[in-house]
């Protein structure tokens with residue numbers, strides 16, 4: 001951890017302006033901390049224009065308004081902690097850390113952003129927000145986890161990362177990925193091509209995430225062997241899935257009966273993750289979404305967790321989370 005040589009010290013009348021010095025431990029190289037061509041340092045400066053930051057050797061000096069200086073000091077402390085645990089520091093990591101500190105997120109940003117979910121294909125998948133970390137923790141601790149929240153919060157992506165990790169660790173011997181193919185179900189008969197071609201567009205997002213985590217060349221072999229199964233929800237009927245990591249995506253588009261059918265496929269040694277966004281239901285108006293009803297049905301059942309992600313967990317373009325909030329306000333009015 002960075003060693004702070006003093007608490008922020010007032011240097012101007014009224015205590016508004018303070019100076020603060022941080023000594024970076026020798027185990028962290030300054031290039032690692034400040035980024036190639038100082039890009040991390042520039043990201044910090046851009047976020048706190050009122051704070052003067054000077055770096056000399058392994059000392060970082062801060063001067064500016066007390067509140068900002070305190071925040072930058074904590075930020076540097078978190079970045080040092082991340083560098084010590086081998087987490088690459090980028091401007092994105094800086095802005096996520098700032099966001100967590102500014103929002104008063106409980107716990108340390110370094111514990112969230114340095115947490116390793118899956119190492120595969122030469123890279124590591126980590127949570128990008130505190131909500132994402134809570135979600136993957138919930139998956140670890142429960143047999144059935146619901147990840148509910150807006151688009152782009154990583155609900156599917158992180159569930160798949162956990163599934164691939166469980167497969168790598170031999171905790172399960174199969175991954176089953178499924179979606180309620182609402183549109184495909186209605187139109188299958190009218191589309192040309194084999195069944196596989198017909199359902200493909202609906203299952204495409206699941207393949208895309210898989211490509212990020214498993215060598216694309218080995219995916220056909222794994223599918224052939226049944227180690228990975230990607231299929232519409234209707235194909236789950238009548239089966240019992242043992243020793244499997246099962247993900248139901250877009251679960252807002254299931255009926256109550258389909259949700260029950262899906263959840264009762266659970267076999268021994270299996271884990272289930274259900275993801276969905278209750279604000280994006282594509283079902284006919286008269287059909288109740290199984291994702292809406294399930295929470296009250298299973299409220300008192302042990303080992304089932306409902307985890308909520310919010311617009312602050314959106315990892316797509318920044319604007320996406322503003323758009324989600326704007327729609328939520330419009331809906332309410």
Ligand SMILES: Nc1ncnc2c1ncn2[C@@H]1O[C@H](COP(=O)(O)OP(=O)(O)OP(=O)(O)O)[C@@H](O)[C@H]1O
Nearest residue numbers: 126127128150151152153154155156157158315316
């Ligand atoms: N922790 C993360 N690390 C890297 N990329 C991430 C992470 N979380 C999300 N992403 C990226 O964000 C994209 C959106 O995530 P995902 O598709 O899982 O969102 P979702 O919440 O399931 O939304 P949708 O309902 O649109 O499917 C992913 O394809 C992935 O590229």
